[in-house]
Amino acid sequence: MTGAPVIHIVDDDASFRAAISRVLKVSGFEIADYESAISFLRGIETAKPGCILLDVNMPSFDGLQLQEELAKLSHGWPIVFMTGRGDVPTSVRAIKAGAEDFLLKPVSKETLLDAIRRALAGFEATKQQQDQINSLRSLIATLTPRESEVFALMVRGKMNKQIAFQLGTSERTIKAHRHMVMEKLQVHSFAEAVSIAEKTGLLAPSAARGVENP
Incomplete structure (x- = not known):
């Protein structure tokens, strides 16, 4: 991934978005924040690839629904869920649907950064593998x-x-x-x-x- 990795923070809590943005910017990440899943979907076509830091509980359109919608769009950016009211069934559902991690608020800086870096490393490895496959398919063509x-x-x-x-x-x-x-x-x-x-x-x-x- 070229340039600073982008972390897309999708959370309806403005103070949380601001706090997490400060932590991540100091750690060298580029930040894009969204107040709702709908606002993220509206800007997805022009957004830079990166990791999605996603709240579970949001009004109207929650994090799990956004995860499902992204899957329908074949959108492969890694997702790290964060929530203040997590439960085992929800976390299992999120992970089975492809989430990289499921974190409970409040979360330490080290735990958050480790989760994000693992997600980005996995995304980069998958992208390189897909690029290789596309190159081989071009030869076959x-x-x-x-x-x-x-x-x-x-x-x-x-x-x-x-x-x-x-x-x-x-x-x-x-x-x-x-x-x-x-x-x-x-x-x-x-x-x-x-x-x-x-x-x-x-x-x-x-x-x-x-x-x-x-």
Whole structure:
């Protein structure tokens, strides 16, 4: 994540927002605060990515409802819940729905900062993983339809002669397609090609049989 991480404080208590903002600014974070879940949703399209510090109990539209709405929007920013009236069922529901942490007010500075830093570290790791997957999918998109068919069969352990028979062409042609697949995917081994198929969801980890060449 480039620049100072942004902490989005969503809480209807103005004094709490101000106090937490001061603590986080001194700790090097950029702050954006919102008086309600609705105001956060209104500004989400132009907001910078970061961690959401979210109150559970708010009028009209509470924190759990906002969490559900963000899930519908496929919005993956990490959420750290904070509440003065927490209970076990609520915390379990929040965590099961993907919240990074569930803290009870008042919370110490150290506990809060640890939760936020863990959430941001997890978010960054997930983002890097997704960026890698998107890059690999872009490579796969350069394959022709026939090369895609060869790729799908080769990573499942099919030998060249088996692929040729299944696709109704010659083994020499399959070898040529296979060479182009490896070149376009920028890999030098069968194992690397299988890894790409697994990482992009085209192949279950147990599906490859480890046959590199026929």
